[in-house]
Amino acid sequence: xxxxxxxxxxxxxxxxxxxxxxxxxxxxxxxxxxxxxxxxxxxxxxxxxxxxxxxxxxxxxxxxxxxxxxxxxxxxxxxxxxxxxxxxxxxxxxxxxxxxxxxxxxxxxxxxxxxxxxxxxxxxxxxxxxxxxxxxxxxxxxxxxxxxxxxxxxxxxxxxxxxxxxxxxxxxxxxx
Amino acid sequence: xxxxxxxxxxxxxxxxxxxxxxxxxxxxxxxxxxxxxxxxxxxxxxxxxxxxxxxxxxxxxxxxxxxxxxxxxxxxxxxxxxxxxxxxxxxxxxxxxxxxxxxxxxxxxxxxxxxxxxxxxxxxxxxxxxxxxxxxxxxxxxxxxxxxxxxxxxxxxxxxxxxxxxxxxxxxxxxxxxxxxxxxxxxxxxxxxxxxxxxxxxxxxxxxxxxxxxxxxxxxxxxxxxxxxxxxxxxxxxxxxxxxxxxxxxxxxxxxxxxxxxxxxxxxxxxxxxxxxxxxxxxxxxxxxxxxxxxxxxxxxxxxxxxxxxxxxxxxxxxxxxxxxxxxxxxxxxxxxxxxxxxxxxxxxxxxxxxxxxxxxxxxxxxxxxxxxxxxxxxxxxxxxxxxxxxxx
Numbered sequence: 408x409x410x411x412x413x414x415x416x417x418x419x420x421x422x423x424x425x426x427x428x429x430x431x432x433x434x435x436x437x438x439x440x441x442x443x444x445x446x447x448x449x450x451x452x453x454x455x456x457x458x459x460x461x462x463x464x465x466x467x468x469x470x471x472x473x474x475x476x477x478x479x480x481x482x483x484x485x486x487x488x489x490x491x492x493x494x495x496x497x498x499x500x501x502x503x504x505x506x507x508x509x510x511x512x513x514x515x516x517x518x519x520x521x522x523x524x525x526x527x528x529x530x531x532x533x534x535x536x537x538x539x540x541x542x543x544x545x546x547x548x549x550x551x552x553x554x555x556x557x558x559x560x561x562x563x564x565x566x567x568x569x570x571x572x573x574x575x576x577x578x579x580x581x582x583x
Numbered sequence: 584x585x586x587x588x589x590x591x592x593x594x595x596x597x598x599x600x601x602x603x604x605x606x607x608x609x610x611x612x613x614x615x616x617x618x619x620x621x622x623x624x625x626x627x628x629x630x631x632x633x634x635x636x637x638x639x640x641x642x643x644x645x646x647x648x649x650x651x652x653x654x655x656x657x658x659x660x661x662x663x664x665x666x667x668x669x670x671x672x673x674x675x676x677x678x679x680x681x682x683x684x685x686x687x688x689x690x691x692x693x694x695x696x697x698x699x700x701x702x703x704x705x706x707x708x709x710x711x712x713x714x715x716x717x718x719x720x721x722x723x724x725x726x727x728x729x730x731x732x733x734x735x736x737x738x739x740x741x742x743x744x745x746x747x748x749x750x751x752x753x754x755x756x757x758x759x760x761x762x763x764x765x766x767x768x769x770x771x772x773x774x775x776x777x778x779x780x781x782x783x784x785x786x787x788x789x790x791x792x793x794x795x796x797x798x799x800x801x802x803x804x805x806x807x808x809x810x811x812x813x814x815x816x817x818x819x820x821x822x823x824x825x826x827x828x829x830x831x832x833x834x835x836x837x838x839x840x841x842x843x844x845x846x847x848x849x850x851x852x853x854x855x856x857x858x859x860x861x862x863x864x865x866x867x868x869x870x871x872x873x874x875x876x877x878x879x880x881x882x883x884x885x886x887x888x889x890x891x892x893x894x895x896x897x898x899x900x901x902x903x904x905x906x907x908x909x910x911x912x913x914x915x916x917x918x919x920x921x922x923x924x925x926x927x928x929x930x931x932x933x934x935x936x937x938x939x940x941x942x943x944x945x946x947x948x949x950x951x952x953x954x955x956x957x958x959x960x961x962x963x964x965x966x967x968x969x970x971x972x973x974x975x976x
Contacts, residue, residue, distance in 0.1 A: 519599075531609060539610055552622050556620075561620060568620065
């Protein structure tokens, strides 16, 4: 669906503002795909809204260099549901079902950049649930953390916390 | 066409530190402890008061119960005439100000002594038993008003040379894996004390489990002493029944799904409470975990009480007790009664009223329930009834 929208929008120049459609906001992803959204959707994205407010609504095309055209439709879908008051546990479960852990992380960072508190809060719970049974090594890779323990320090701590190392999922590289 | 993703300018694909807090604070306790091995700064998370405050709030508010209704059930002893009667009251309203007396189902005799309340589960099923040695046990769903008297088990009839059987119910709960209500009890076969039969061991003990779905009893072959057990120290959490082996200072847990027993020594008593007196011990269900509340009292004239709440992250592992909350010192509270479903703990105050303490807001509220002498049990927890489902009662 997103592909269809973007192919239509691609023909528009980013700087061009059409007076008749001044009600809509154009969000431009990092890979230069334009997504037209209602102003109410933009309101959900604090970063976008403050950008609009700062320019007194004159600028309606917002570049979002940190967000890919892969993630933006998800963000828009979530905001639409949020405005409609239709965020249910069922919707949320379905929403993230098709996303792998790396995609969830990307979306989480997108929500942070756009400052959408509800989405950020929801995705932080999704990440917590998905890493809960993961190994220490997996979590380091996932968060991009360098191990700063000496091997002796780490071995000692692992021994002390041995009871927490039961029931850990084997690392699955395919998920990345 | 080139993959569009590659042209996207990513500042970083890593989660910045300030965002990791929001993720880590939502982890189960066991995972959070394991991830102390990820990096040095994470190994100190439990000493980080900023992080721990966020973690506590999330822990206390992470309830999956959607019932908005505020109700609790209390089992009280009343004395309308000469005899004591067992009565059940339902309290509803914001501070439980509306009180309704519930009618017992026919198998329950209100005047009978040896009356015990075993617990309740979320669907509104309560378990009661009466009589001393061989109890008459009833499951009663107060939402549907259906009840079931448990059939006798073969263990109730003592084998040759033994003279009587004594049952002690240790737990009642709901096994969500098999969608079944179950009960576990200990049955002892004893000789009369006057007997002098050298060849027969004086005592034979068995554990058995009743399943409502199969309407039958099953012997559980596990060597676990009955211990001396205190009915105040009994709680059911997510399909696991917990009780206390007091002489051993041990939590005993029985998983209703797979019949597994666990023993977990209680947290150390000498844990920075010098000069304080341990006056009460309780188990409560907190956010799907079993929690241990120890009540400590100052010895000075104006007694203040402090409550330490430790959560067990892993059954059978003493080192997994994690002290998450310290409540108090408070001037007018005796001891906890139990926990609600929303990160709230119920306490008994010194003027014998119930008070509700909210672990999230730290607010304390006096409730319209007085805890008179003779009140037996308060089913404060688990039974949070959906509005409108009580019409049949």
